[in-house]
Amino acid sequence: MNTVLHKASTRGHVKHGWLDSYHTFSFANYYNPNRIQFGVLRVINDDTVDVGQGFGTHAHENMEIISIPLEGELEHKDSMGNIARIKAGDIQVMSAGTGVYHSEYNKNHDRTVQFLQIWIIPNQQQVEPRYDQISIADISKENQFNQILSPNVDDQGVWIHQDAWFNLGQFALATDCQYQLHSEYNGVYAFVIEGNAVIENQELQKRDGFGVWGRNTILIKADKDSKILLMEVPMNQ
Structure with a gap:
């Protein structure tokens, strides 16, 4: 049996005013050569988004992106024409494939949003982008x-x-x-x-x-x- 332990206190951390984010694996400006990924699990970001703030439109490709809200709700818009709100008790998946643009915003003015953003390296490249969400509750x-x-x-x-x-x-x-x-x-x-x-x-x-x-x-x-x-x-x- 092989194991690896990542204590919460050892994660990468960035605070951009509106965004408070902890990175289990190397991401953006946080780089640790010993924490690149676990198998095909590439990203676990533990994000808190301030009221009325969010991620502007940005691109992804050839990645499976999973969002799990923990508190509050987040509005999602993408280049496939999807507009949806995901909330605690939901799970969202986006197969970026050949390329997709999306944005994520906390449209609430009275509470922050906490969610996990998880990236999985796919076993197929250049697939047609797709979006789905369900209530796991x-x-x-x-x-x-x-x-x-x-x-x-x-x-x-x-x-x-x-x-x-x-x-x-x-x-x-x-x-x-x-x-x-x-x-x-x-x-x-x-x-x-x-x-x-x-x-x-x-x-x-x-x-x-x-x-x-x-x-x-x-x-x-x-x-x-x-x-x-x-x-x-x-x-x-």
């Missing part, structure tokens, strides 16, 4: 992990162009779980959104990240009032 049950993303169009949750599976668990009670990986070539990166957990005997706190590979199953002990995101991804591009 509609498919989630407490005290267990619920699949919110997969490579399969007909599966529960959204889908992306990669052999990756995301599971989100919200635990009102202390719970022991076992996660079964889909492939021996995959690893799991756990991100503790809230609370505390013990994963393969490693104690984790809020916003800690922990990667595990070289195992078929992973043991997780989630504390009461914790929220944990598991991202299973191929370890080789």
